[in-house]
Amino acid sequence: xxxxxxxxxxxxxxxxxxxxxxxxxxxxxxxxxxxxxxxxxxxxxxxxxxxxxxxxxxxxxxxxxxxxxxxxxxxxxxxxxxxxxxxxxxxxxxxxxxxxxxxxxxxxxxxxxxxxxxxxxxxxxxxxxxxxxxxxxxxxxxxxxxxxxxxxxxxxxxxxxxxxxxxxxxxxxxxxxxxxxxxxxxxxxxxxxxxxxxxxxxxxxxxxxxxxxxxxxxxxxxxxxxxxxxxxxxxxxxxxxxxxxxxxxxxxxxxxxxxxxxxxxxxxxxxxxxxxxxxxxxxxxxxxxxxxxxxxxxxxxxxxxxxxxxxxxxxxxxxxxxxxxxxxxxxx
Numbered sequence: 288x289x290x291x292x293x294x295x296x297x298x299x300x301x302x303x304x305x306x307x308x309x310x311x312x313x314x315x316x317x318x319x320x321x322x323x324x325x326x327x328x329x330x331x332x333x334x335x336x337x338x339x340x341x342x343x344x345x346x347x348x349x350x351x352x353x354x355x356x357x358x359x360x361x362x363x364x365x366x367x368x369x370x371x372x373x374x375x376x377x378x379x380x381x382x383x384x385x386x387x388x389x390x391x392x393x394x395x396x397x398x399x400x401x402x403x404x405x406x407x408x409x410x411x412x413x414x415x416x417x418x419x420x421x422x423x424x425x426x427x428x429x430x431x432x433x434x435x436x437x438x439x440x441x442x443x444x445x446x447x448x449x450x451x452x453x454x455x456x457x458x459x460x461x462x463x464x465x466x467x468x469x470x471x472x473x474x475x476x477x478x479x480x481x482x483x484x485x486x487x488x489x490x491x492x493x494x495x496x497x498x499x500x501x502x503x504x505x506x507x508x509x510x511x512x513x514x515x516x517x518x519x520x521x522x523x524x525x526x527x528x529x530x531x532x533x534x535x536x537x538x539x540x541x542x543x544x545x546x547x548x549x550x551x552x553x554x555x556x557x558x559x560x561x562x563x564x565x566x567x568x569x570x571x572x573x574x575x576x577x578x579x580x581x582x583x584x585x586x587x588x589x590x591x592x593x594x595x596x597x598x599x600x601x602x603x604x605x606x607x608x609x610x611x612x613x614x615x616x617x618x619x
Contacts, residue, residue: 304306309451310444316440317459323438324463330469331433333416335366338415340387342368345376349399349450350393350457357391357461364465365474373401381408391417393461395453397425406430419457435460470592483562495579496572498616499593499606500526507532507604510539510560514550517542517559526590526609531563537593537601541567572605580613 293567335342342361346354354370361368370448371383383405390409392402397420409416410430418431421439427435437460443451506524508517510531521529531540540563547554550562568586570579570593583591593606 298406306340306487310459311362312441312443313452313455316438316456318441319438320456320459323436327433327435328463328467331464332471334415334417334433335361335389335391335464335468336471338387338389340367340385340389341342342366342389342391342459343384344368344370344391344393345402346393347399348374349454350395350399351459353454353461354391354393356458357465360462360465361468364577365472366468370493370510371405373399373405376408377401377404381405384408384410384412384414386414388412388414389417391461392427392431393419393457394425394427395421395450395457397427399426402427418542419460421453431559433548437569460555493576493616494572495570495574495576495593495608496606498576498612499572499608500612501606505592506530506605508559510558512559512560514554514557514562517562518547518554526607528592528607529559529566530588530604530607531559532604535601536597536603538567538569538592538604539563540565541592543588567592569602569604570608571595576613576616576618579608580610580618582612584615 314519326463342358344354344358344361345351351370351372358368358370362366369383376383384405390405392406394402397418403426406416406426415432416430417435418427419435419437420427420525421437422428423434423436428436437453437456440452440456441447442449442451442453504524506520506526506529508520508529510533512531515528521527527544529542530538531542533539542559542563546562550557553563568582568588568591570582570591570594570595574582579591583589589611590607590609592604593608594602597603
């Protein structure tokens with residue numbers, strides 16, 4: 288029994304060690320890739336940015352799977368793009384490539400025979416080709432107007448065969464292209480919001496005004512309100528907070544559960560003005576849900592008023608949001 292346990296522990300350690308070795312090998316390859324970026328990378332970014340059409344991405348096998356991800360990332364960040372299978376291209380899909388497009392070709396060896404048709408067609412249409420490969424003299428690189436040469440690095444496979452390190456570098460380089468072009472394009476958070484109306488990204492970018500509780504739900508009292516009345520409002524609205532407003536509706540302060548505890552001995556005899564915390568932290572309706580949640584977490588508060596300036600520049604509360612509202616839509 289003891290021998291079996293020792294053998295099991297040794298096996299687990301060996302497995303963890305092998306996993307760590309693979310990650311270390313790929314990290315070292317990515318560091319080489321980082322150091323290899325040069326003017327060709329800049330030229331590739333400008334080629335994509337200046338395209339009148341789409342970025343057509345192609346690749347075979349595992350490189351093709353990286354290509355599908357690259358096309359999706361480009362499209363999601365403001366650069367229209369789609370993937371074309373090189374085998375299907377020779378059977379009618381060459382028509383997907385038209386003048387004004389850019390062809391991004393991914394191939395570790397750079398000599399994949401299925402790429403011939405697309406490369407020849409791109410040349411005939413005078414479509415610029417960006418090549419990603421590890422061999423400078425390969426087919427892909429000979430046809431490429433912009434060469435992005437991957438540094439030589441062993442695959443994490445002991446036999447140096449299974450695509451691991453090479454595909455990791457391909458993926459990282461395509462991400463680098465997409466992010467650099469996104470920045471050059473000035474693609475904003477509003478653009479991301481338009482392209483990601485659903486899913487986790489859409490929720491994170493949702494404006495606070497779409498989540499907040501409106502005017503009818505706001506727990507508001509005046510400066511001279513007696514504290515028993517303030518507590519009644521706080522209890523009935525269920526946000527654990529009350530907003531203190533003046534005659535013009537400007538938010539002057541808030542009263543939280545913490546304020547109640549700090550003034551517990553005098554609550555029966557004081558007004559809201561004497562208990563409130565002045566100049567409270569508020570949210571803007573245009574703020575993203577992710578940013579608003581970060582504010583609440585950083586301040587260690589559970590609720591905040593959403594304000595906007597009126598015509599006179601006075602901050603007027605227009606809504607309130609509780610941390611539970613973020614949890615309800617899956618943000619935490």
